[in-house]
Structure formats: structure tokens, C-alpha cells
Amino acid sequence: MKTFGLLLVLAALALWYFDASRKLSQDTVRAAYDEHIEAFHKGQPELLCLRMTPDYRIVDVTVGQDGTVRSEMGRDEACRKTHEAIAIFGRLGALSGGSLVPEIDVEIQSIELSPDRKSATVQSVSTMRMAGRPVMRTRAIDHLIRRTGRVLSRGGESRTWAYLPQ
Known part of the structure; x- marks a missing residue:
């Protein structure tokens, strides 16, 4: 009887690991975005980097005062830039x-x-404000997957507009 109970528990864990822990829903995607924003506001770049898959790749086109710049980054470079940006924002705040x-603010x-609900494509618009004024707006398409209960980004495409302070 104990062996049957143990087998039942192992079967349930296997089902969760290979199926349920890899499925996405509207709610899990929204919760992942909320966690992402919270990690940014708390200055936790390592949590943001953990959200990127090893094959993460982002292509961004930024429009600013110096014209239009296209950049492409893998996980390591995107993570490094995330650490740098959060450090700069922390110093500015201090x-x-x-x-x-x-x-x-991110609007999905x-x-x-x-x-099969194992991947999702999310279109969003995010706005960064400082002192109540918009300094950057990004339209993004993000490709998500879920592994062992965590929502991860495989990267995507974005277009960013950087505004000069008035």
C-alpha cells in the first residue's frame, strides 16, 4: 500500500513537472510582468536576468536625439546592461x-x-517616467515560455523612443 501511495505521488510530480509546470495562461503571463516590474523597482537585476533563457535574444531599434540606433543583444549582454542601468538609477535616486x-508602467x-500553452507572444507598451515626466517609451513583442513553474523570456523585438527632458 505504501508503494502504491509513493508511486501515485511520483506520478503526480511527474505530471506537474512535464506538463502543468510548463503551461502558460493569461494570469501567469500577467503575474510574470508584475514580478518583472517589481524587481526593477526594487533594484534587483539578478531576478530580471533569471527571467531570460540561455538563448535569449533581443533586437531593439531606439529613436532618440542622436537618430535611430539598432542593437541586438544576447542574454549575457542584456543582463550586463540591466545591472548597469539599475546601478545608474540607484545612484541617481540616492x-x-x-x-x-x-x-x-507596462500595458499589456x-x-x-x-x-499547447507552452509558449506565448506578448505585445506591450512600457513607459518610463522620472519626476513625473516620460523619458522613454517602448513597444515590444516578447516571446515567453514556462519551465518548472517560472515564466522565462526568449527575447523578442522592441522599438524605443527616448525623450529629451524639457
């Missing part, structure tokens, strides 16, 4: 007494789940 702390435009 030097300004907290008045120049960036605020990020659409979530398209694959038929």
Missing part, C-alpha cells in the same frame, strides 16, 4: 533624494498563447 527614481496589449 543623489537626488529619491526625486529621480524611474517609474515604469495582447497575449497570444500557443495551442
